[in-house]
Amino acid sequence: MSQPLVLPAPAKLNRMLHITGRRADGYHELQTLFQFLDHGDTLTFESRDDSELRLSPAFADVAEQDNLIMRAARLLQQATGTRLGADIQIEKRLPMGGGLGGGSSNAATALLGLNRLWALGLSLKQLAELGLTLGADVPVFVHGHAAWAEGVGERLTPVTLDTPWFVVIHPGVNVATGAVFTDQQLTRDSRPITMARALQGGASEWRNDCETVVRARYPQVAEALDWLSRHAASMLTGTGACVYAAFDSAESADRVSRAAEQYWQAFTARGLNTSPLHDALGD
Numbered sequence: 001m002s003q004p005l006v007l008p009a010p011a012k013l014n015r016m017l018h019i020t021g022r023r024a025d026g027y028h029e030l031q032t033l034f035q036f037l038d039h040g041d042t043l044t045f046e047s048r049d050d051s052e053l054r055l056s057p058a059f060a061d062v063a064e065q066d067n068l069i070m071r072a073a074r075l076l077q078q079a080t081g082t083r084l085g086a087d088i089q090i091e092k093r094l095p096m097g098g099g100l101g102g103g104s105s106n107a108a109t110a111l112l113g114l115n116r117l118w119a120l121g122l123s124l125k126q127l128a129e130l131g132l133t134l135g136a137d138v139p140v141f142v143h144g145h146a147a148w149a150e151g152v153g154e155r156l157t158p159v160t161l162d163t164p165w166f167v168v169i170h171p172g173v174n175v176a177t178g179a180v181f182t183d184q185q186l187t188r189d190s191r192p193i194t195m196a197r198a199l200q201g202g203a204s205e206w207r208n209d210c211e212t213v214v215r216a217r218y219p220q221v222a223e224a225l226d227w228l229s230r231h232a233a234s235m236l237t238g239t240g241a242c243v244y245a246a247f248d249s250a251e252s253a254d255r256v257s258r259a260a261e262q263y264w265q266a267f268t269a270r271g272l273n274t275s276p277l278h279d280a281l282g283d
């Protein structure tokens with residue numbers, strides 16, 4: 001029996017998110033800065049000689065065939081013709097529909113983990129192309145570096161961002177990404193900016209264009225943003241529901257996180273420019 005492969009599936013934050021257009025297929029053109037957190041799910045992979053794929057525990061809200069982990073595994077089997085299968089376990093910590101990219105990160109960890117376990121030898125570029133068919137955020141998790149992203153989030157340029165301690169609050173609601181993107185009130189005409197401007201931009205550029213619509217649709221998110229902004233500049237990640245703020249020490253972040261826990265689920269995590277998945281794989 002080969003050793004089980006235990007790998008992290010980290011969360012991401014969108015440090016800013018501008019919507020610059022809408023494509024003919026309805027998907028939106030974005031400009032965003034992605035960064036990872038040292039907080040996330042853990043996946044364990046064991047190879048099987050038959051081609052079965054098994055995932056445990058089952059998710060309450062997602063059918064097994066729809067789970068992004070299973071879809072990533074099947075995609076890899078189909079793309080390579082391998083006859084191997086896997087037993088996969090997941091320790092889920094990231095809230096679903098939280099804007100932390102949990103599903104996309106799970107898919108990326110499955111692609112890289114099974115590529116390693118089954119000795120398939122696909123490149124990160126090939127895995128990112130496969131991953132993009134599963135979700136717009138999968139490629140950044142496959143490449144594993146904080147990034148400036150354009151297109152629907154797939155045109156990536158690695159960047160190095162500051163690495164503060166973040167307080168992340170889950171306001172207790174699930175935001176449907178699709179509903180935010182189809183909202184009539186969503187502004188889709190932010191003027192495209194250069195990466196250099198985004199990196200220097202400061203508070204005026206570091207905004208999330210989804211915030212107005214998400215605040216209006218989900219008062220619980222607005223409440224968490226308003227509460228957190230009393231401590232530091234607060235932001236929405238992705239289409240929410242999670243909100244976050246940056247702190248320059250673990251102590252000050254912990255203090256605010258503990259105060260937030262009186263009302264919501266909250267955690268403290270450090271920003272990372274390299275994904276812990278790639279550290280674990282030694283890439």
Ligand SMILES: C[C@](O)(CO)[C@H](O)COP(=O)(O)OP(=O)(O)OC[C@H]1O[C@@H](n2ccc(N)nc2=O)[C@H](O)[C@@H]1O
Binds near residue numbers: 014029104178181
């Ligand atoms: C907004 C972000 O969180 C930024 O990181 C992501 O781009 C969202 O990525 P995701 O959750 O993986 O989203 P997907 O599963 O690809 O898409 C969910 C739905 O959101 C809409 N969607 C998503 C991404 C995008 N660039 N434009 C869109 O219009 C589409 O209606 C799509 O059906």
Ligand SMILES: Nc1ncnc2c1ncn2[C@@H]1O[C@H](COP(=O)(O)OP(=O)(O)OP(=O)(O)O)[C@@H](O)[C@H]1O
Binds near residue numbers: 068
């Ligand atoms: N392994 C998985 N983990 C989480 N969600 C999954 C998974 N497989 C399928 N899903 C589905 O994908 C949806 C989005 O999940 P995810 O956790 O990526 O949301 P998110 O954090 O809002 O992501 P994003 O920031 O990319 O919008 C979930 O609501 C769920 O129905």
